[in-house]
Amino acid sequence: MEEGILMHDEILIYPTVFAEHHDEDGHYFVVTSPNIPGMVTEGTTRQQAVTEAIDAIATMLDGEKYPSVQDPGQWILKKNETIVYVPVNMTQWYREKALALKMKTVRMSITVPEYLKEEAKERGINVSRVATQALEKLLA
Structure with missing residues (x-):
């Protein structure tokens, strides 16, 4: 068992679309997911984009019914886009949220x-x- 993950943790895995950009704002990745309408975040590296996507997905799903995972094989991607599966440990996210509120x-x-x-x-x-x-x- 991976350290920090308990058998009863609720782990969601959603496919996301990473759009890589090189423009006047620099080099960055914008992350969206057709599974979660309205979820948009970004990061300057892929790792940062994944970290931001985890928080964005958890925030969007906080208190909501979790949407079914769509098959990304049907998604039409642009040249600068790739599919990245993002794991979200909702149990851990709620623990961290509670701790942050306690420590505020x-x-x-x-x-x-x-x-x-x-x-x-x-x-x-x-x-x-x-x-x-x-x-x-x-x-x-």
Whole structure:
């Protein structure tokens, strides 16, 4: 079993169309998929385009019924286009989304006595980190 993938992970594999471009904007790949109308992303390399496509597909399918996979053998491609199969681990994507939401920071104003503010500043203490750690301990 591949590390990081569990037997119960929901893995989708969709064929996508990679259109390679060389123009005034540089060299890049635009990714679309007839399976997922409206999904468009891009990357400056094939690897970056795959990474962006994984997130774009997962974002488009978040909370939606997963569309059936079409047979790309029937797709008509232009000279600069190729078919690339993109695997999307929806379970992992949801875990990462939840972690990102958990780790998202927000600005809060707190009031402390002036002497504590000055002492923390002199000692190089990150007051936000201390407050976060104290709240995590208190709420555990």
